[in-house]
Amino acid sequence: MLIEPRPKGKHFTKDDRVRIEALYKAGHTQREIAQELGCTQPAICYELKKGIIDQLDGETWIMYKTYDAYAAQQYAEYQYTAHGNGLKIGSNHDYVKAIGECISMGYSPYAAIEKVGNAYGVKVSKQTMYRYIAEGLIPDTTYKNLPVGHRKKRKKKVESTMRSQCVTHRSIERRSKIIMMRDTFGHWEIDSIIGTSEGKNESCLVMTERYTREEIVIKVENKTADATTKAMQELKQKFGDDFNKIFFTITLDNGSEFANQNAFDALGVPAFYCHPGHPYERGSNENNNKLLRRHFPKGQSMKHKTQYHATQAQHFINGYPREMFNGRCSNDLFKEQLDQIDLYNKQNILDFFNIN
Template identity: 65%
Template sequence: MEVEPRRKGKHFTQDERAKIEALHKAGLTHQAIADIIGCCRSAITRELKKGQVEHLDYKTWIVSKVYDAYAAQQTANYQKTAHSKGLKLGNNHAYAAALGECICMGYSPFAAIQKVKDTYGLTISKQTLYRYIKEGLIPNVTYKTLPVGHPKKRKGKVAEEKLMRSRNVLHRSIEQRPKYITLRNTFGHWEIDSIIGSSEGKKESCLVLTERMTRQEIVIKVADKTALSTVSAMRWLKRQLGKDFKLLFQTLTSDNGCEFADQAGLDALGLTTYYCHPQAPHERGGNENNNKLLRRYFPKGKSMKNKTQYDATMAQYFINGYPREMFGGRCSSDLFKEELERLPLKNRQKVYRFFSI
């Protein structure tokens, strides 16, 4: 059978779909069908999946899914008609530009929609915005512009001996942490981590704390990534909050980094500190996800030498005011304030001023 080259991006015709059905029933592979039709294999795979219908074999009474050229053509006709009705975005160029500006500032598509939803009299869904980005309808935005790229491949299994060496057996294990903390429905339990910019400037570091329930973030610029600097930063935090520190901070959950090695020093502040299993960042999931947002201010590979506490505070405000899909578009600051209002704080104004509420 002759191969007829097809123009890239051309939709399948009704005759081509009939030919695909016949070749598929004959048992040809997707690649073989693609070579005959004159397209790429992925196009055939998508077409066969899109045109599937349920077929009942009256001899065996077994229901199976098969490709039907007529059903596929009907689906294509419907999609073409629906698309011809026009874009929901319409000619609202200001709305598109506002979405693009938010995304370029580091907001995700969902967060960008939440940021501008009350300004332009129009709201689109997250899925629609992703489609518009793919079609090039959002100014200055492509998939490469989005803050979160493709997930990295999982690393190979780490040897058990290496994991045991990376953990201090004298530390209080997360296995000892009360189970109710895992549910994230009680306030005052924090995760802690630190980030660096580049290997050359690894002495320059930021200490980051994330409240497990509300995802509220505190970012403190520290002199270096050491246990002494970590305990000093937590002492400074306790002085800022005064007697209300104990109401706001009940437990800490950290990894096994050297900067958190002084368990006794942290416990002395009234904080019960628990340590995650080695190579288990998911046990501090809120902390890790907030670090992705923080990296928009402190990119990997760039030194923090010239960064100050002001930069850390601005990043903190950005994260705490970020619309969260998990909270229905609300931000961490809103939820955190609600929890503060439930607490019998001794100096409420001082606490509110510290968190800029």
């Protein structure tokens, strides 16, 4: 009788072990048992070793070794408990696809996890997601596809002596120490970004609220003091009397586009200038610029970018799930602060920041 070969990798069942015990005690060789079960002889040899026990002969009262199906089954079940848990995502292809799509849109693995949430009945940790990416379980996604896929560079040691600063500018050293604690709302950092070094007329003015990391992105005509002043005046006009309830101070660098300190003071918002060559004194602004660069890549022209594109980038940043906020976004915290302020036209502010 021809025995159908046992599928490769298939484990012995409890019934298989009972058959092995019967054949073994009947005096069959390992080769004969293997032929009977449709497996290889080494597989039978290994199985017999797992189930060998010492047994007492009731007639001669001599101990001898034999195969016991129950002992072999117990051993197999114990070994199985040492196996790791299966993938948490299982065969949830929709969840995997949603995560991959978020990452392709510029979200980090953590932000993608928070953005997708529990919509597909599963949610993994950040560490697990990075492992899945490393193992190639997320389609079309590798470390190279991540927004920040490189190792962090060590910061160069900063010289203790400050470089000379324009005496007409109000130094950050005069800014209240309370602002440094990030415990209060309404203190902003400001910067500007360009696409290419030749495209000075292609610029965006970016502002970051220190407490909530809320962002404002304004496409300006060029990287000049006049264009910056015009953009800030239009922003104040848009917010009306609510402007000075949201903007208390502004911290900026010494770029030529921010040279007119009087223009900022005329808005009713004191301007404080960082030390030259110390961008980390606007740390929130610099970090948000990394998110903004996912929409305005460095080295790529902004010639065809409009305020619409700037607004879309602004909404992306403000709705971005942040690990520092336990998965909440800047809009969530910003709205909480607005709820504590008596605004004249709150809906206008909510619409500007796309807050529901």
